[in-house]
Amino acid sequence: MAAAIGALTLRATRAGLYDRLTSGVEGVDATTYPVLSGLDRIGPATATRLAEAIGMDRTVTTRYATRLQEAGLIARRPDPSDARATRLALTADGERAVLALRDAMQSFLAEEMATWPPGEAATFALHLERLTEALAYPDTSRTS
Structure with a gap:
C-alpha cells in the first residue's frame, strides 16, 4: 500500500491526471x-496563502x-484587510472551467471504477x- 500511495503522490502521476482533466478546458493545463483548483477550494486568497494551500x-x-488571469479565469483584486496586498479570485469563466474540470474528474473516476x-x-x-x-489533520484525535 505504501508503494501505491507513493506512486499516487508522485509529481508525474499528478501531472498525468491533470493533463487528462484539462484536455479541452480552455486556458488551463x-x-x-493546481492554482485554479486550489483557488476554488479555498476561495479568494493572496498568492502567498494559495501557495501554502x-x-x-x-x-x-x-x-x-x-497565465490564468491572461486567460480570463482569475482576477486580481485589492485585499480588503491589507491595502498593500492583492487577492486572487475566480472569474465567472474560471468558475465554469472548474466545473468542467470537476466533471472531467467525475467521468474519469466513473470510467476507471466501472469494472470494479x-x-x-x-x-x-x-x-x-x-x-x-x-x-490532513494528523494531530486531531478522531473516532471512526
Whole structure:
C-alpha cells in the first residue's frame, strides 16, 4: 500500500491526471490546474496563502496565476484587510472551467471504477476519505 500511495503522490502521476482533466478546458493545463483548483477550494486568497494551500512556491504560484488571469479565469483584486496586498479570485469563466474540470474528474473516476465489483468503489471512497483526513489533520484525535 505504501508503494501505491507513493506512486499516487508522485509529481508525474499528478501531472498525468491533470493533463487528462484539462484536455479541452480552455486556458488551463497541467501546470496551472493546481492554482485554479486550489483557488476554488479555498476561495479568494493572496498568492502567498494559495501557495501554502497547494504546496507550491509563491513565485511559481504567481506566475501561473498570471497565465490564468491572461486567460480570463482569475482576477486580481485589492485585499480588503491589507491595502498593500492583492487577492486572487475566480472569474465567472474560471468558475465554469472548474466545473468542467470537476466533471472531467467525475467521468474519469466513473470510467476507471466501472469494472470494479459492486460496492467496492463506495468502500474505497470511504477509506480514502479516512486516510485523507488522517493525512490532513494528523494531530486531531478522531473516532471512526
